[in-house]
Amino acid sequence: MGSINNKLDKFSNTIYTKATHEKEDIIKKAEKNRANALKEKELDCLETAYLNIQHSIRSIDQQKKEMVSKALMEQKKSLLNRREEIIEEVFSLVKKKLREYTLTEEYKDYLFKTIDANVKQIGEGNIHIIISKNDEKYLQELKERFGHEVILYDGYDDIIGGCIVENVDNRRYINDTLLESLQEKSQEFIKSCNMKSC
Template sequence: MENDTNKLEHFTETILRDADERSQKILESVEKARKARLNSAEKELKARMERQVEAGIAQVKSKTGQAVSQKMMEDKRRLFEKRAQVAQKIYDDLAEKVESWTESGDYTAWLSRQLEKAMKSLPGEQEKVYLFCRTQDEEYLKGCMEQCQRPWELAVSESIHMGGLRLECPESHMAVDCTLDSAAQETQEHIAEYLGLRLE
């Protein structure tokens, strides 16, 4: 009887030990799986956070770049406007001085010299010339042309505002522009180029 009891105890111990070993293996497997899932979740979370950080940095860079670009464009626009104002002021001052000068005797003497040089530069002394000027200079230039030996015709041109004259000889396909308007236009272009207003 005692022998049966010992056998039963031994059998029970064996079963319990086996169950304990199996339980331990299951727990180890579960723990290993838990750690693997945790490690995977940590990696995924880290990767997601890195992506979010990179996206945030890219967004900040983009917004910063846009803000800087917009500020630069605004600064360039203001600078361009300021330069344009300076150029216009210079041109207006020049136009005012020219207007005052055209009312002096120096202007009529200059006008006479320009007419003489322009006439000499045109070929064919028998070919008719057309003289264009502003209304204020019409009578003076008409008096100058009365001594001219070649055929001529004088007319007021609406394109001449500041002063000077323009000679045309259709037969020779030539023209000589001595207008102050053209000179002022060239000066304005030089001013614009100097101030960086010309668009290349």
């Protein structure tokens, strides 16, 4: 009987040892699986956090770009408005100076020379010389000197000075008014500023 007990003890020990090893293997595998699952979950969480951060960064960058763009547009608009104000002020001042110029004797010489050149250029025919109401004082002298009908300008804009010479027969005219010259110079100035971004 002793040998059977020995054999049973040995068998029990073997089974117990084997069961202990299997238990330890199962525990190790479970711990390894748990560690892997935790790592995987941690990686998933980190990846989700990374994607959220990247999305937030893109969103912030987009908002920043929009804010900068809006600020730049507002600055450009403000600059353009100010530039237009300055141009308006400059040409208003020039207009005032031109009105003052029309009161001088030098202007009278300019007016007569301009009319003479334009009458020669417009050609023969029924010619009308149109002058500013401010130049009414030269009306009779102009009629006598040029022998054409002289008309006071009665339009919407004040032509400031200068003249319009019209050939009624061939329907041609030359607008050599100070207002026309000022508007041409104004447009040239504006185009020049746009090219130079002044």
